[in-house]
Amino acid sequence: RSPPASDSIIIVGAGMSGIMAAKTLEEAGYKNFIILEASSRIGGRIHRGDVAGNTVEMGANWLFSGGPKTSPSMTIAKKINLRRIYSDYGNISANVYKQQGGLYEKHVVESALEIADERDAFCTNLSKTFSSENGRKDDDISILGAQRLLKQVPRSPLEMAIDYFYNDYEDAEPPRITSVRTTFPRFEEFGEDSYFVADARGFESVVHHIAKGFLSFKSNQITDPRLKLNKVVKKMSYSKDKVTVKTEDGYVYQAKYAIVSVSIGVLQNNLIEFLPNLPGWKSLAINNFDMAVYTKIFLKFPYQFWPTGPGTEFFLYVHERRGYYPIWQHLEKELPGSNILFVTVTDDESRRIEQQSDQKTIAEVMGVLRKLFGNKIPQPETILVPRWWSNPFYKGSYSNWPNGYSQRLYNDLKAPIGPIYFTGEHTNSSHLGYTDGAYFAGINTANSLIKCFKQ
Numbered sequence: 001r002s003p004p005a006s007d008s009i010i011i012v013g014a015g016m017s018g019i020m021a022a023k024t025l026e027e028a029g030y031k032n033f034i035i036l037e038a039s040s041r042i043g044g045r046i047h048r049g050d051v052a053g054n055t056v057e058m059g060a061n062w063l064f065s066g067g068p069k070t071s072p073s074m075t076i077a078k079k080i081n082l083r084r085i086y087s088d089y090g091n092i093s094a095n096v097y098k099q100q101g102g103l104y105e106k107h108v109v110e111s112a113l114e115i116a117d118e119r120d121a122f123c124t125n126l127s128k129t130f131s132s133e134n135g136r137k138d139d140d141i142s143i144l145g146a147q148r149l150l151k152q153v154p155r156s157p158l159e160m161a162i163d164y165f166y167n168d169y170e171d172a173e174p175p176r177i178t179s180v181r182t183t184f185p186r187f188e189e190f191g192e193d194s195y196f197v198a199d200a201r202g203f204e205s206v207v208h209h210i211a212k213g214f215l216s217f218k219s220n221q222i223t224d225p226r227l228k229l230n231k232v233v234k235k236m237s238y239s240k241d242k243v244t245v246k247t248e249d250g251y252v253y254q255a256k257y258a259i260v261s262v263s264i265g266v267l268q269n270n271l272i273e274f275l276p277n278l279p280g281w282k283s284l285a286i287n288n289f290d291m292a293v294y295t296k297i298f299l300k301f302p303y304q305f306w307p308t309g310p311g312t313e314f315f316l317y318v319h320e321r322r323g324y325y326p327i328w329q330h331l332e333k334e335l336p337g338s339n340i341l342f343v344t345v346t347d348d349e350s351r352r353i354e355q356q357s358d359q360k361t362i363a364e365v366m367g368v369l370r371k372l373f374g375n376k377i378p379q380p381e382t383i384l385v386p387r388w389w390s391n392p393f394y395k396g397s398y399s400n401w402p403n404g405y406s407q408r409l410y411n412d413l414k415a416p417i418g419p420i421y422f423t424g425e426h427t428n429s430s431h432l433g434y435t436d437g438a439y440f441a442g443i444n445t446a447n448s449l450i451k452c453f454k455q
C-alpha cells in the first residue's frame with residue numbers, strides 16, 4: 001500500500017457532529033474524506049420512530065428559543081418548515097397525581113415549585129461565584145450538595161417528583177451526580193422556550209438538510225460515495241503519520257487523519273479498539289465523564305381516557321420510588337387523533353426497563369394509569385421502548401458533566417491523540433448533551449484539524 005494522501009481524513013459516525021465536521025472540511029476545501037457510519041442511516045441520536053403510522057422522536061425532540069442568540073438547529077428547522085409545537089408547562093401545578101391516584105391541591109404543588117425555583121436560582125448564583133475571579137479553580141458542587149447548602153433538600157415524594165422535573169428531566173441523571181458549575185445557568189444562550197418537533201419527516205431531516213448541502217444526492221437519497229453506511233468501525237491503529245481503520249465486515253481504510261464522533265458511551269464500552277491503547281490520561285478523562293440514559297416510552301391506546309384541552313399536556317406522577325414513571329405527556333396537539341401518550345424515565349429506571357420485556361413494562365405502566373384514571377381504561381395497542389443504553393452504537397442517550405470533573409480532565413477528553421481527533425456532543429461544554437452541542441463540536445473539531453493542515 002502507498003502511504004495515504006496528506007489531506008485524507010476518515011470520519012467515524014454520521015450523526016450531527018460527524019456531518020458538521022465533514023461539511024466544515026468540505027467548505028474549507030478539504031474534500032478528501034470518507035464517513036464511516038455503523039448504522040444504515042445518518043442522524044445518529046436524532047432518530048424518528050414509528051408508532052402505528054405516526055412519526056415520533058426516539059431521540060432528540062425539543063428545539064429551544066427565546067434567548068439572546070438563535071440556536072443553529074432551530075434556524076435550520078425554521079428554514080425547512082419543520083413542524084414544531086410549543087411545550088406549555090405553565091399549568092403543571094394542576095396536573096400532579098398522588099401515588100394512589102387523585103390530584104394534589106394546586107397550592108401545595110405551587111409551594112413545592114417555588115422552592116424548586118429558589119434552588120435553581122441558588123445553583124445559578126453558585127455557578128457564577130465559581131466562575132468569577134474570586135472562585136477557586138475547579139470549585140464545584142453537585143446539585144444535591146447545593147441543595148444541602150441552601151438547607152432545601154427535597155424529601156417527600158412530592159418534593160422529589162418536582163426535583164426530578166427540574167433536574168433529572170433535563171440532565172437524565174440525579175442531582176447527586178450533576179455538576180452545578182457547568183450545568184447552570186441553564187438555557188442561557190438560546191433560551192428555555194421549548195418546541196416539540198412533530199413532523200412526519202422527523203427531526204433527522206435537519207441533519208439530512210445539512211448533508212444535502214454538500215454531499216451529492218439523487219431523489220432525496222444521499223449517493224455521495226464518500227458516505228459509507230453499515231460500516232461498523234472495530235479497530236483504529238494509528239501512528240504519527242497514518243490511521244488504519246478496520247470495519248466489522250473486514251474492510252480496511254487508511255488516511256492521514258481521523259475524526260471520531262461516536263458517543264462517549266461507545267468509547268467507555270471499548271467498542272472501538274485503539275492500537276496502541278489510548279494513553280492513561282485520555283482513558284481517565286473518557287471514563288470519568290458520564291453518559292446518561294433518557295427514555296421516552298410511547299403508548300398508543302384505542303381512545304383517549306386522560307384529560308385533554310388547554311393546560312393538560314403534561315402531568316406528573318408522584319411515587320415513593322423516585323423516578324417511577326414520573327413525567328407524562330399527551331400528544332393531542334402534536335399528533336391529533338393518534339391517542340398516543342408517552343412517559344419519560346431516566347437513569348436506573350431506564351436501564352431496568354430496557355432489560356425487561358415490553359409486556360412487563362405495559363403491566364407496570366397500566367398499574368400507574370389505572371390508579372390515575374380507573375380500572376376501565378383500555379390496554380395499549382402499541383408500545384415503543386427505545387433502548388439507547390443497550391444499543392452498541394450509542395450506549396446511552398447523552399452526556400452529563402458530573403460534579404468533581406475538572407476542566408483539565410475536560411481538555412484531555414477533547415484532546416487529539418496523534419492523528420486522531422475527537423468530536424461529538426460531549427466535547428462541546430456550552431451545549432453539552434444537545435443537538436446544538438453536536439453541531440458546534442463538529443465545526444470546532446474540523447477547524448482544529450484544518451489549523452493543523454495549514455501548519
Ligand SMILES: Cc1cc2nc3c(=O)[nH]c(=O)nc-3n(C[C@H](O)[C@H](O)[C@H](O)COP(=O)(O)OP(=O)(O)OC[C@H]3O[C@@H](n4cnc5c(N)ncnc54)[C@H](O)[C@@H]3O)c2cc1C
Nearest residue numbers: 013015016017038044045060061062233397424425435438
Ligand atoms: C432520548 C434522547 C433525547 C434527546 N433529547 C434531546 C432534545 O430534546 N434536544 C436536543 O437538543 N438534544 C437531545 N438529545 C441529544 C442529541 O440527540 C445528541 O446530543 C446529538 O444528536 C448527538 O450527536 P453526535 O453527533 O454527537 O452523536 P451521535 O448522534 O451518536 O452520532 C455518532 C454516530 O456514530 C455512529 N457510530 C457509533 N459507533 C460506531 C462505530 N463503531 N463505527 C461507525 N459508526 C459508529 C452512530 O451510529 C452515530 O450515527 C437527545 C438524545 C437522546 C438519545
